[in-house]
Amino acid sequence: MPGPFETLRISEILAVILDGLQDDKKSLYYMSCCCRAFTDPALDILWRSMHSFAPFISLIPQSASLVNDARTCDCDLLKYRCNSLDDWKTFNKYAARVWSLRIGDHNNDCADLMKNRDCYMRLTVIRGQDGFHPFPKLRSLAYILSGPISTQAKPFPPSLRSLTLVCHNTLDCDPIELALDRAVTEAPHLEELRITGLMRTMRVLHSTPQLQFGHIGSVDLSKAYIRAPELAALCTLLSQAPISDLKIHLQDRLNMDWQAIPPMFPALKQLDVRGSMFSVMLFLLRLAATNLHTLVFQPDGQPSGVTTLFDYLMPIIIEKLGKSLKSFDLHINEPRPYAQDSDLIKSILRGLQPLVEAGLQSLRLFLQLDPTIPVQFSQEVQSMLEPCAWPSLKHFHFTTKAIALE
Incomplete structure (x- = not known):
């Protein structure tokens, strides 16, 4: 009859125990240190969900220190060439375990959030030259939308299934249309979209949607401050996507031409709407769903x-x-x-x-x-x-x- 220690060597049993410890970072760390057989499984759980990009900054090799330099431009990043993939061995060891990543923690101040975001973006430029994303298994990303997204950066990996855009409305921030265009181009299999905060828009409506989210089924706009131009842009862009679950908060006095928006969300099955009664009435009148x-x-x-x-x-x-x-x-x-x-x-x-x-x-x-x-x-x-x-x-x-x- 196997002893207690041998029982833990059974991968299925160990996986159940480690899953139960996924919110206990300290215990997972101790598990990874106590036995070689536990190291990789425990580290996989420990690094699976990361609430900040900060732990990865210390893992970036010295040869790529320009990633942390705020003065670095895209031209400097494109001149960088990795002499040896061994330089990135430690970084890759941990980055490859990450499924969920928040660029900044709620406890970080705004400066730290922007530093982490810029570092992450520069990192995608450098690693993109090697032909892959620095977080190849990433499925969920909370990305801070503040300032322009570099044309050379690839912030949204192809593996991505869930994206949260945390909008900080600054003068140089990309309009929401451009951010979504990058997302649908770089992560075509995106299934969930969440937008929070106050966004910007180009304020130009197109007669036909420019984006094609072929797989997106869930959209959460309940924590976004959506003014009339942003609502018009989002409804136009997402009107024909196969969205079945929508959460949205509608502001009062949305002065917009609802007739200019195509019939919205024909695949919708669940709607969670909050807002003024008048805005909700106008929204429902443009709804094209027949199976809600x-x-x-x-x-x-x-x-x-x-x-x-x-x-x-x-x-x-x-x-x-x-x-x-x-x-x-x-x-x-x-x-x-x-x-x-x-x-x-x-x-x-x-x-x-x-x-x-x-x-x-x-x-x-x-x-x-x-x-x-x-x-x-x-x-x-x-x-x-x-x-x-x-x-x-x-x-x-x-x-x-x-x-x-x-």
């Missing part, structure tokens, strides 16, 4: 405005999505005085009845209330909040969420 089955909606603004515009929004949802929509989550995030809660909920539930009659199967309603005010619903509303009041629904859920007082 899940809608999550969090309207901005006071509930008094929500109830007023709800009468206008529901007919649009029923007309555009009534035949396909099976699940609807509605979040009302602003508190109201307790005396008006019953009227608010009754108005919302009555507005939802036509959607339920159209074939909805799951309805989840979230109402945020002030915890200092007692909640007292009328008997009529209480009966409407019982699952038995919705016999055609397979799932009905209602809950109140208390706001956190400052």
Whole structure:
């Protein structure tokens, strides 16, 4: 019968143990040091997900020290020739293990973030001359979009499947169209796109999309500050991509020509939208999806405005999505005085009845209330909040969420 140590030599068992330690960097390090048989498997897990580029700076060979020099230009980088691949042996040993990389950590200041980004970009220029990307197995990248992307750099490896663009809106920052053009050219098999922060655009709409994301299925714009020009550009560029899952936050007063945008997102199946009721209505009117089955909606603004515009929004949802929509989550995030809660909920539930009659199967309603005010619903509303009041629904859920007082 094998002893405990011999049991750990079974690769399948060791892999399960190491996977359980993937968030415990210290234990993984100790595992890599205690036994040669554990070294490579433990290091693979330890370096698989990197939250900063900083650890790789010390691994760059002395012969390529110009990578760390802010004064280095593309011409200087292109003159560099590696005399021996042995110089890069240590760097390659660890870089080849990385699947997920964030260029900068949340704890870094802006200067460190920019230094790491520039160093990463220069590194792709140098290693690109050798015919491969410095991180050949990279599948997920969080890239800081601040300043122009060098024409010689290859920041997005072909292996990439998930890309997060962290936008820092600076005067010399590349427009979002150019960044996406680089991404689709260099990483044609991209499946997930996430954009955060305030981006720039060229503010020029094209009659036909210029980009062809053939595999992208998920787009998250929920943490991006999207003004009207950027929204118009993104919707035009991504309108024909096979996106099935979209999260987006729409700002109020989006003054734009919606008719100039092609019918959007025909392959969409799940939509999580947050924003002003008016902007959401305009967005839904341009939606081309015919098989959207899940809608999550969090309207901005006071509930008094929500109830007023709800009468206008529901007919649009029923007309555009009534035949396909099976699940609807509605979040009302602003508190109201307790005396008006019953009227608010009754108005919302009555507005939802036509959607339920159209074939909805799951309805989840979230109402945020002030915890200092007692909640007292009328008997009529209480009966409407019982699952038995919705016999055609397979799932009905209602809950109140208390706001956190400052």
